[in-house]
Amino acid sequence: MTLLCVKPESEHYSTLQGKVDNNILHLQNARGMFLLDNVNERNIKYFINQIIEMPWRNHLLLAILIQADRNLDPATSYLMLKSIHPRIKDLFHFYSIQEIREFTTDLHMYGYLKGECYPEHSNNMRRVFLKEYELVAYNTKIWLTRKLNQDQQAYFEQFLFPMPSFESKDFSFGKLAIEQAQNNRKYETDAIVPYLPVIRATARFRSSQMKRLRDAFHKAIEEVQKRPNCLPLEFHYDEPERIGERLYFRLWDKPSFVLHHQDQFSETVVQLAEDRKSTYSEDNNHFFVEYVKAERLDDDEEAGGLWFTEIIQLGVLGNWSQNASFEEMERKRTILNTWGYGEEDSEKNAIPFLSSHKGILFQHPFVSHHKDKAEGVVFDVEPFHVACTFGLLAIDVFTTTGARINELLQINSTKECIQVKKVKDKHHYSFRAIPKGRDEVEEFYISKQTMGYLQIVLRMLKDHYQSEKIPSVEYRCYRKHLLSEPKPYYFQYHNKALKDVALVSCIKFLLHALRFETQEGTPVTVKSHLLRHAFATEAVQRQKIPIDIVAKILHQRDLNVTEYYSSPTATQVAHAVGELHDAIASYVDIDEVILRSPEELRRELEEHNSKVGVFNKVLGGTCVTDYVCPTKMACLGCKAKIPEPEQEHELHEVIKLSKDMEERFTKMGLEVEVKKAKEMRKQARIELKEIESIKQYREEQQYEPIVHTNK
Template identity: 60%
Template structure:
């Protein structure tokens, strides 16, 4: 390998200089790039905080190098080093080992795996150790053999983990742990799969509700500024008929809130609030609302209010345990466990609604500090609106493409990422991202509905930044070394791109309270990877797609038992994705920043027309498949069709026609044709249900509540 005199540029270099092997610290790849510079900061922070002073520090640093050089996912590397480090620490403690030369994998690890020690450890924990340890042993040896010259191989062999003579078949825990994990995942997936359309629809309904609150908030702010009326300004509005409730609020700003609660603020703060200086100046001021109550408009039932109110009322937003007493922590932890967030008995404080990102779901310091003195519940509206907007786009992409989290976060407002082609005045879209374990971008086919939501996020960002352009920011998640150049990523806010924690928090906030339960009665929490599993299950079990094609759609390399399947063509993959889209959309105008020149578009259109047919209006909707018809022109029930509410009457006529056909074929003793007629009716009714959901959230998008300002 080429030896360079320069040092690594990693910000962690100085901290490691005297703590690890210097040759290891300066190890380079085949292109002369320091391996340390390729390691994600998340994994280096974990290493420095937990591993650097342990006897196995050099061994694990080499593991990080090898997996990073092989383009392993950041989360995978984190899990590998975390698992091996934790178990080595246990083993060294129980056997009182002091260095790696004393460690004998055939004795010490074997005794642990047999259960001779730490009987309280689960079968899954032992299984994970053996799995990752053997994988690390193999991958490190292979990497050293193939990537280093003979002299370096001899030197770095000292940091290999010896391969054990035993494997998972030698221990009874393997089958037990595997079955338990499989059953858990299967049970959770079974709950989610049939509800994917409802999950998307509920996401839209909730975004609509938060958008109504935001519009009312902005109008109240405008009213306060225009009339110069004293705060608080009380207002209320009615929700749509589907909800049938009236919401009451107060509009505050910081000075007004302080001056009307004088016994809760020091005299210096009251003086600043009165003069509107310092922390209470115009530059530091903020408007916020106080949710007073919700009441039913017609029935005498108890109003539900905003779906997320209990999260604020129970005080579990953000790092809720920071200033809590031991009793409060105990109560809130039990509440979060009951909702399915975290595992009871682990002694940890779950943070399901901590975005770890400024301006997204996070409550301002002022509101957090003085929430307890308000009559109602204080809310920062803009961070909540940002959370549901990003959450809605994430739900849509996860459930219609099966994309991974790191692929979602790569979506940027660039022509290299967002691509389109126009056929017969219809735009068809895809985004390009680098999948897990790859180095080159691959296409992810998306619908017009997804593009509409991307444009919604684009508008949010432009309003937030007060600019017509989305700023370029540094990529901060998995394998960031592949994305060294800042880009205008859609998942960003306050000049920082998102990490996994922000997306998780947005999803949980948007979908909280839907109360999914397994057959055993255990709560099921929506997770990004669970949605990916649900997408795959929907594709294989409900749509009957071959597993090898699903593997291509999911951008997976290993299809295991499906190796006998033929390699699917790109047209099969694109066609299959179109089959799975279960969406309704309006025409979407793309930003000029992603529009191609007329020459490029014309050229691509001609190439496209040579490969595909013309998109046509079909029964109950519009065909969106770009390739060979998947149902041989049997359009009713085809997932390659976008149902349109405007064509609802056509489906209603089909239902009546199918009834007549069933009677005729029954008289003619044609049971197969009778079955076809029943199937036709079932498909038409299913599409009508989909259209009904779309009509409802479309109607609510247009609903503008009349805001009443209450004079004091």
């Protein structure tokens, strides 16, 4: 085969050269572009780090080059690599295979799929391996046939994985794995569904608690600037009445920490700290806190303190397994599994609090290295505050819209994304994002409360960047090929957009120790996709919303699980004009449009208002669906509604009314109607509890603790 003199531009070309087949390395498409230049960075790095020395390296390199040429989502290729490479590595080890030509599917793969080796591997691991292997073997063969001439095909056939002579239906693990996954998801969802209001409330209160700590931290720094040489500065403040605790801290900087723990540092370090030179100079200084204790104010109960201190004390923040001994690793793995952080089929240690994003949950190197030298719990405040702020917004959107994490990460501060519409003198809000499986934006309706959380994130980012505008950054999560233009994404920090792993770590940190269990007692941790399942389950099973309506709310196309195939429709609303909140939102007064509209248009809009909940004030709150009413106007308890404190009185009226109805129907002997009246009262009380939580959160948002320092 004739090779061109030019070479790929990829920075990894020199690393691969001489390690893989030269003809594969120089494969080009019909336009003369090297396939290597189109391979995703994460995928090629995984190949170099894990596969380049393996006998099957050419097979998998050819596979990822072809998948890149087919413009497949990079995440698809990454899943393929992580599904095939470890399993083939296992088979080579178990059967003592040395060369790729010795590997046969009918003997080695068949034996593995039948469970003759690695009995500890789950049904799902075997199912995914066979599925990904078959896809690669088939699609690679098809690509060669369509793209290359016969001579080229004959050459590259040596790098094709052999197709199995058996099918997945020949094994029981496929069906068992799917059933097991569905059952596990069902069990976990059942554990979460009743507690969606608790999850939201916990996120609100903890985020407020973290903000109070941050405010106190900065006030303490201001005090130090007024009183030089006063470190360590002891300070404390009282939490709101709901918590009823007093929290005690010490403020440190690097030199003061060294000088007060001299026996644990070398003489050289102590001298540098005294002189405030080198890493201990003013330019390199760093403030952090030591959490000392918490005490109750009005009773003798044990104080709860800060929810996250055990994460630090047990040493499982960040990538905790690095440089850990075997005994330490086993101990921490046991703790994490007890908390529910261990993932099924995972071959790695659980790292729930590793964001892999600068400034989020990361601690300053000095704090990380020397945290065990203090009596209390030493940590940086800002990275925790950032995690809580992002986590609060994410949890709110997940539990009120059922959105996917990829859709959430697309929210950005532009008038094309954030929409505000005025109907009947009330503002209604939404964001636009590209759902999974689509290539155009669709609308996701959100509440006024969610808009408030967006503003909190925006203020945090403006403070972080010290600017009235947040920068436009490149999107870094799944399907980024559809989002190539940099935008001012809300989920960004240190000039980089967050990836899904960073946001998941924020959620786990904010909700840590909020324990849920399946009926079998298995711990369940809150995950983004689980909140989505919980939202859908609540809507279908408890609210009896038709599946096709729920699919529309969730922006899903797959209706294989339901008999409903009709798609509800919604009338388009007026396009956005103007700006709101620093030019992040569009606005249109629909009332004004109606007054100027022809009679026919007026009738259409009136009909639209009868169908579209998002433009109507409903009992006890605000509707956030723009589809045909899912509960036939039975708004009480509907998951498409966000309770509003301003409408609390309406729910109290419902309770009074339900008591009267129950009494009347009891006298009439209408037992079914009696049950309906009781259910009405139950749903009203549930919503009142969430409204009370929202009111408390709003009060605590305004609460400014008085910080007391040592004199």
